[in-house]
C-alpha cells in the first residue's frame with residue numbers, strides 16, 4: 001500500500017494549534033503556573049493578568065466587552081450553559097400559560113444544542129424545532145412564524161458545521177430584541193472565520209470553541225450580554241464562584257491563554273485567510289462537480305462559510321467512499337455521527353434524498369491547506385467515485401434509465 | 413472503521429465484478445438468476461447474478477454492490493465461494509461463514525446476511541425462471557428448461 005500522503009481536510013471537526021498559540025501557552029505550564037484565584041502573590045497575579053489579557057482578545061474578536069466573556073471547556077459546555085441556564089432563569093411562571101415557556105431552535109443544529117433542548121422539553125418546556133428549507137438557511141421569517149406569546153429563548157447557530165450554511169443571525173437578533181426574547185447563537189464554526197459583532201447582530205449569548213479556530217481543545221468562551229438587556233444565567237457548575245459565579249472551577253490558564261492568542265491571530269488574519277479559503281473551496285467544488293454527473297454541493301450556493309464544502313455523490317455509499325479516499329482525512333456526515341450507520345441527520349433535515357445523504361463528504365479546509373492539496377483531493381475523489389460507480393448496481397440502473405424511486409426494494 | 417486485512421483486500425481487489433448484461437437482457441436469459449437485495453435508503457444494495465449450466469452447477473457469478481467496504485467484501489467473497497457449486501450447495505452458504513472468513517466486526521454482520529440473501533434470491537430467481545421446485549428437492553437440477 002502506498003498511503004504515503006495524508007491530507008487533512010477536516011478542519012470543521014478540529015484544527016491544529018497554530019504554533020504561535022502553542023508558543024504563547026508554554027510559559028503558563030511551567031514558570032507562570034499560578035492560580036488566578038490566588039490574590040496574595042506574584043504567581044496568582046501573573047496568571048490573572050494573562051487571563052485578563054486573553055479575555056480582552058476574545059472580546060475584541062466579537063465586538064464585546066471583556067466583562068461579557070466567560071471561559072468554558074468548549075462549545076458543548078457553552079451551549080448547555082446558555083440554553084439550560086437561560087431557560088431556568090427566564091421560564092414563565094405558569095400564570096395562565098400551562099408550560100414553562102417556549103424555545104425555538106432548528107433540526108439541523110449541532111447535538112450540543114439539540115440535546116439540551118430535548119432535555120428541557122422533557123422537563124416541561126415547549127420546543128419548536130424549525131425545519132430548514134433545502135438550502136439549509138434559517139431565516140428571521142421562519143423564526144417569526146414560530147414565535148409565541150410565551151417564547152423565552154431562540155437558539156440558532158450562526159453557521160452550520162456540516163454544510164457551512166450561514167443563518168440570518170443579525171435579522172434573527174433584531175427580531176428577538178424587538179420581542180424581548182433571549183437569543184443564543186452557537187458560533188463555533190463562525191467565530192474567528194468571519195467578522196463578528198455581537199452589538200450589530202443583537203446577540204445575547206454566543207458560544208465559541210478554541211479548537212475550531214487554531215487554539216487548543218478543552219477551552220472555549222461564552223459571551224453573555226451585560227447591557228440592553230443584562231442577561232442572567234443559572235450556573236451549571238457551582239463551587240468557588242469563578243467567572244462571576246457563572247462557571248466555577250480553577251481557570252484553565254494555559255488553555256485560556258491559547259484561546260486568546262488564537263482569537264488575536266484570527267482577528268488579524270481572517271480577511272486574507274477567508275478570501276484564500278473561498279477560492280480553494282470553489283476550486284474543490286468545481287473540480288469535482290465538473291467531472292462527475294449526479295453530484296451536488298449541499299447547502300445554499302452563496303450563504304456558506306468559505307472553508308466548508310459538503311458534496312453528495314449519487315450511487316455510491318459514504319463509508320466505502322471514505323475508504324477509497326483514505327488519503328484525505330475528511331468526514332462523511334459529522335464526526336460524531338459517522339460511526340453509526342445512519343445517514344447524516346443534517347442532510348436528511350435538508351431533504352437531501354437518502355441515497356445521496358448516504359454518500360456525502362464534508363471537506364473542510366484550513367489555514368495550511370494548499371492548492372496542491374485541493375488538486376490532489378479532486379483527483380482522488382473523482383477517480384474513487386468512478387471506481388465505486390463501476391461497482392454500483394444503482395449506477396447501472398440509472399444508466400439504463402430505471403427510476404430508482406420506483407424500484408420495489410426488498411427491505412430487510 | 414478499522415477493518416481487517418481480508419476485508420480491505422476484497423474491497424480493493426473485488427472478484428467477479430460486473431453483470432452478464434443489462435437488466436432487460438438478463439430478464440430474458442433463462443440460464444441466469446438474479447438476486448437484488450437491500451435498499452438504497454438502508455445504505456446497501458447487492459445485485460448477484462449466477463450463470464447456471466445444464467447440470468445445475470453455477471458456472472460463473474457476477475456482483476455489483478452499493479454499500480460499505482464490508483458489503484463489497486462480503487459479496488465479493490460470496491461470488492468466489494459459489495462458483496463451481498451446485499445450486500443446493502450454494503444455497504447452504506451461511507452468513508456466519510462470511511463473518512468468520514472476513515472477521516467482520518459486529519456492526520457489519522448485516523452485510524454478510526445481505527450477501528446470503530442475495531445468493532438465495534438469485535437461486536430462487538433462477539428456479540422460478542426455469543419452473544423448478546424451490547426446496548432441496550431431488551429434482552432441483554434434473555430438467556433445466558434452458559439449453
Ligand SMILES: Cc1ncc(COP(=O)(O)O)c(C=O)c1O
Pocket residue numbers: 012013073074075076077110112157160161186188189209210220
Ligand atoms: C456547531 C458546533 N457546536 C458545538 C460543537 C461542540 O464543540 P466542543 O467540541 O468545543 O464541545 C461543535 C464541534 O463539534 C460544533 O461544530
